[in-house]
Amino acid sequence: MSGPPEAPPPAAAPTRCGLVAVVGAPNAGKSTLVNALAGTKVSIVSPKPQTTRFRIRAVVLRGPSQVVLVDTPGIFAPRRRLDRAMVAAAWGGAQDADLALFVVDARGGLGAPVRAIAERLARARRRVWLVLNKVDLVAPPALLPLAAELNALVPAEETFMVSAEKGSGLDRLLDRLAEAMPPGPWLFPEDELTDLPDRLLAAEIVREQVLRQTHEEVPHHATVETEQWTERPDGGVRVDCTIYVSRPGQKAIVIGEGGARIREIGRRARAELTRLLERPVHLFLNVKERPGWDEERARLRALGLEEEG
Structure with missing residues (x-):
């Protein structure tokens, strides 16, 4: 006598994939954040501003989601043709993405460059998440007022407080990014970490x-x-x-x-x-x-x- 039929194996979760532009002023810690989320070095880092000169894509897998992080040059007032091209690359990255991570150095606060970026992001009407970085270097009581000021300029769907250097707050950020990616096939092979030749x-x-x-x-x-x-x-x-x-x-x-x-x-x-x-x-x-x-x-x-x- 045969037993009860075996239960079918659970269906695999549908895949998700999206582009996330990482934008902000020079020295906000964007490349450090991208490298930390990717778990490997895909973008160069130095203490000097404007280190990143072009868009670099880092591929991060989280469950059924593929999060493609686009590390962009820091946005600043351009003078040379190189400067203008770098800023255009940064805004192009934000325009093409499903979501923009607006990374702000919590130590620097709401200076003129950060304010200008926030206002342009608001005009673009793109999905924006605010990431206050380097929070380990700032007294906690100062963080909430800064987040409120920034949200008044560019309403962010979510706000995260992280230290890319120390690794704190990154798991929650990555989990939420994975959940926020739209359903669809992955853009890169599973073993590909970056599109940088x-x-x-x-x-x-x-x-x-x-x-x-x-x-x-x-x-x-x-x-x-x-x-x-x-x-x-x-x-x-x-x-x-x-x-x-x-x-x-x-x-x-x-x-x-x-x-x-x-x-x-x-x-x-x-x-x-x-x-x-x-x-x-x-x-x-x-x-x-x-x-x-x-x-x-x-x-x-x-x-x-x-x-x-």
Whole structure:
């Protein structure tokens, strides 16, 4: 005599997927937040503002949801063609996304740049969530009034208080993001963490070390390009990168006395790339002077940037 029929297996939860633009003023901690949510490094980080220059997508899986975080450049008053293209990339990221995370440095409060971004987000009538970052560095009584002021400017569907550096508050944020994604198929394969090509990743990791190890005048007058990518028989890769600067004095700073600084830039970048790519990396760096590179349309297009309009 046969027993009762077996219960069918539970149906898999329908998949969800959406784009989340991470916007804010320079140094709000956007890239640190994206890296922390992704659980790996997909965007370079430095203490200097305007580190991120173009949109980078980080793919985060949470249950049946794929959350595609779009790390955008910090929004600021542009002067150079590079600046204008960076700001256009940031606003383009917000326009294309299902949801915008407005990241605000809780220490800095409601300054003029933050206010301007809030007002433009309000005019755009996009879905906005407010993320107060670096709350571990602020007295708790100051946080609620700041959140109220910001919500008065741009009504946020939800408000989160986090420390991307310490990791606090991120689980709740990620859970809510996963729930808020619209139903639909995933945009990226399950094992893909970012849409940043390896050649561009290599250039960005070198640029991160330039940012971290040079004087204040150099960082935003330097760019890095991967000139050659050569696969080696031993499974490793040879990467040739050129650091372009605007003036002879900047070239001397990047090279350092007796070549000491460029060697240290190369040593740290090589170690980071070896870890990220999980293979041996043989990195060779060159420094060239190229005045006005940040006004060249072709060079900005190579970075994936276009001016607005």
